Amino acid sequence: xxxxxxxxxxxxxxxxxxxxxxxxxxxxxxxxxxxxxxxxxxxxxxxxxxxxxxxxxxxxxxxxxxxxxxxxxxxxxxxxxxxxxxxxxxxxxxxxxxxxxxxxxxxxxxxxxxxxxxxxxxxxxxxxxxxxxxxxxxxxxxxxxxxxxxxxxxxxxxxxxxxxxxxxxxxxxxxxxxxxxxxxxxxxxxxxxxxxxxxxxxxxxxxxxxxxxxxxxxxxxxxxxxxxxxxxxxxxxxxxxxxxxxxxxxxxxxxxxxxxxxxxxxxxxxxxxxxxxxxxxxxxxxxxxxxxxxxxxxxxxxxxxxxxxxxxxxxxxxxxx
Amino acid sequence: xxxxxxxxxxxxxxxxxxxxxxxxxxxxxxxxxxxxxxxxxxxxxxxxxxxxxxxxxxxxxxxxxxxxxxxxxxxxxxxxxxxxxxxxxxxxxxxxxxxxxxxxxxxxxxxxxxxxxxxxxxxxxxxxxxxxxxxxxxxxxxxxxxxxxxxxxxxxxxxxxxxxxxxxxxxxxxxxxxxxxxxxxxxxxxxxxxxxxxxxxxxxxxxxxxxxxxxxxxxxxxxxxxxxxxxxxxxxxxxxxxxxxxxxxxxxxxxxxxxxxxxxxxxxxxxxxxxxxxxxxxxxxxxxxxxxxxxxxxxxxxxxxxxxxxxxxxxxxxxxxxxx
Numbered sequence: 014x015x016x017x018x019x020x021x022x023x024x025x026x027x028x029x030x031x032x033x034x035x036x037x038x039x040x041x042x043x044x045x046x047x048x049x050x051x052x053x054x055x056x057x058x059x060x061x062x063x064x065x066x067x068x069x070x071x072x073x074x075x076x077x078x079x080x081x082x083x084x085x086x087x088x089x090x091x092x093x094x095x096x097x098x099x100x101x102x103x104x105x106x107x108x109x110x111x112x113x114x115x116x117x118x119x120x121x122x123x124x125x126x127x128x129x130x131x132x133x134x135x136x137x138x139x140x141x142x143x144x145x146x147x148x149x150x151x152x153x154x155x156x157x158x159x160x161x162x163x164x165x166x167x168x169x170x171x172x173x174x175x176x177x178x179x180x181x182x183x184x185x186x187x188x189x190x191x192x193x194x195x196x197x198x199x200x201x202x203x204x205x206x207x208x209x210x211x212x213x214x215x216x217x218x219x220x221x222x223x224x225x226x227x228x229x230x231x232x233x234x235x236x237x238x239x240x241x242x243x244x245x246x247x248x249x250x251x252x253x254x255x256x257x258x259x260x261x262x263x264x265x266x267x268x269x270x271x272x273x274x275x276x277x278x279x280x281x282x283x284x285x286x287x288x289x290x291x292x293x294x295x296x297x298x299x300x301x302x303x304x305x306x307x308x309x310x311x312x313x314x315x316x317x318x319x320x321x322x323x324x325x326x327x328x329x330x331x332x333x334x
Numbered sequence: 335x336x337x338x339x340x341x342x343x344x345x346x347x348x349x350x351x352x353x354x355x356x357x358x359x360x361x362x363x364x365x366x367x368x369x370x371x372x373x374x375x376x377x378x379x380x381x382x383x384x385x386x387x388x389x390x391x392x393x394x395x396x397x398x399x400x401x402x403x404x405x406x407x408x409x410x411x412x413x414x415x416x417x418x419x420x421x422x423x424x425x426x427x428x429x430x431x432x433x434x435x436x437x438x439x440x441x442x443x444x445x446x447x448x449x450x451x452x453x454x455x456x457x458x459x460x461x462x463x464x465x466x467x468x469x470x471x472x473x474x475x476x477x478x479x480x481x482x483x484x485x486x487x488x489x490x491x492x493x494x495x496x497x498x499x500x501x502x503x504x505x506x507x508x509x510x511x512x513x514x515x516x517x518x519x520x521x522x523x524x525x526x527x528x529x530x531x532x533x534x535x536x537x538x539x540x541x542x543x544x545x546x547x548x549x550x551x552x553x554x555x556x557x558x559x560x561x562x563x564x565x566x567x568x569x570x571x572x573x574x575x576x577x578x579x580x581x582x583x584x585x586x587x588x589x590x591x592x593x594x595x596x597x598x599x600x601x602x603x604x605x606x607x608x609x610x611x612x613x614x615x616x617x618x619x620x621x622x623x624x625x626x627x628x629x630x631x632x633x634x635x636x637x638x639x640x641x642x643x644x645x646x647x648x649x650x651x652x653x654x655x656x657x658x
Binding site for chain 2: 158160165247266287294299
């Protein structure tokens with residue numbers, strides 16, 4: 014009996030401070046499947062991932078070859094027309110999904126690993142470790158990310174590996190802050206204290222008790238980070254700092270600009286790559302946001318809802334009809 | 335005075351950050367890149383010229399001496415000379431800054447006004463059509479790559495409503511006869527409109543989402559329920575109980591988004607060939623003009639640090655609970 018009470022008190026404590034709710038197993042799945050927007054987002058992501066994986070088999074033409082006249086409008090042979098080099102736009106888009114999504118996922122992974130590690134170390138150990146790491150994070154947060162990214166890309170050479178690392182290294186800070194706050198609250202929970210009293214080592218505590226509680230937040234954050242990373246890749250590439258040997262959506266947008274598609278009236282070279290980027294970012298944002306919202310119970314309470322004058326009759330809702 | 339030590343703490347943090355930014359600037363450009371001159375691209379760059387430049391920049395000294403020289407130069411506001419043109423960097427920055435500021439200010443103002451409006455309405459009418467519509471347009475603009483939105487506006491809007499899509503001034507204006515002040519002003523506004531709109535729309539998405547979630551949080555608070563129980567009008571509740579309290583996170587997040595505004599303006603100016611700080615950055619990257627790039631980066635970092643400090647102090651001014 015006495016074992017159960019403190020557990021409940023600890024859970025209420027977590028809620029009372031407005032810190033993200035602790036998660037049950039399957040929390041992420043049930044949140045995503047429970048929200049239509051998140052489901053749509055997930056569907057879109059899965060679709061583009063499948064396209065990216067099977068890109069070489071899906072492309073109707075070789076994306077690097079000249080397969081038609083320059084800036085040919087959409088036709089039966091070229092569904093989305095051709096670009097300034099006579100390349101098939103649809104093939105280019107499909108090929109571009111590979112690099113764009115790849116950079117997005119890998120850079121988000123780098124950011125998650127760095128940010129997650131810093132956050133867990135900082136929140137779990139506290140004290141001097143926390144002070145030092147968070148000071149460092151605070152300084153990094155203030156440095157404007159996009160100019161730093163441009164300069165780093167300009168300095169370190171133009172290849173995909175560098176771009177992934179640069180994006181990952183620049184975007185870890187917010188993850189670290191978020192995870193730290195969550196770990197700090199989890200660490201104070203009674204069951205963690207109890208496991209510690211029973212003799213569990215740091216590693217076991219982190220892996221078995223802290224990480225599972227932090228995981229949904231980390232997943233949500235990483236999904237949001239994928240969107241940021243894809244965005245960043247188009248940005249770097251647009252300024253001519255992308256990997257010159259690869260085709261990405263960012264590169265197609267750059268091509269539309271440098272190839273003067275606007276003057277050539279070639280909407281088919283401008284619209285599709287941007288639409289792809291926008292849709293994928295939108296999808297990532299919807300999935301990530303729905304999990305984050307699900308974790309924040311305060312957002313579910315609205316005292317100023319639109320149904321202002323709903324009369325609650327004693328007989329129940331049916332009686333008022 | 336209440337919390338003088340808070341102010342001192344924040345200012346000290348800002349000063350320390352400035353120092354770290356200055357050092358990072360040095361590390362990035364001198365230590366890591368090894369040699370800024372070797373990557374230089376210009377026509378007159380012979381081997382002898384590069385050697386001379388190296389000596390000029392003090393690149394033949396040890397790192398530590400270089401660092402001290404760099405700090406000493408900065409203390410005199412000497413940002414070095416642009417490598418290809420050999421003119422002082424400081425002078426090259428003035429005109430682009432003057433061009434950029436009004437454009438960025440216009441875009442930001444647009445974003446703040448519409449972002450707040452849509453965010454508040456969406457949170458207030460949560461779950462309705464107004465909320466869904468506001469939320470998804472905001473999400474849509476938030477998800478668009480800035481440069482692409484600029485291209486789309488050039489392609490679909492500029493010609494349709496007869497606005498210029500590049501530069502800052504009609505070249506023929508005032509060439510043969512003196513143009514009136516009004517003509518110059520309206521010409522400038524026309525050139526500024528589309529870049530500012532691009533920046534404004536992307537930021538609008540950002541701000542509307544921030545304001546909406548901040549408002550959702552405050553509208554869930556118990557004092558909003560109390561206000562309703564007291565029988566206050568809905569609008570009064572939204573204004574003085576909701577927005578007033580939501581203002582705090584909004585101020586901070588808007589200040590934090592400044593780094594993005596600056597970054598966004600780089601591509602926007604590039605797309606519209608708008609001769610501001612952003613276009614200067616792109617040109618500096620193109621020519622591998624590291625002293626200029628270094629100066630721009632330092633300037634941007636300093637402005638972000640400044641606005642962060644400002645946000646901290648505002649937060650402190652408006653929220654009596656802040657003590658640390």
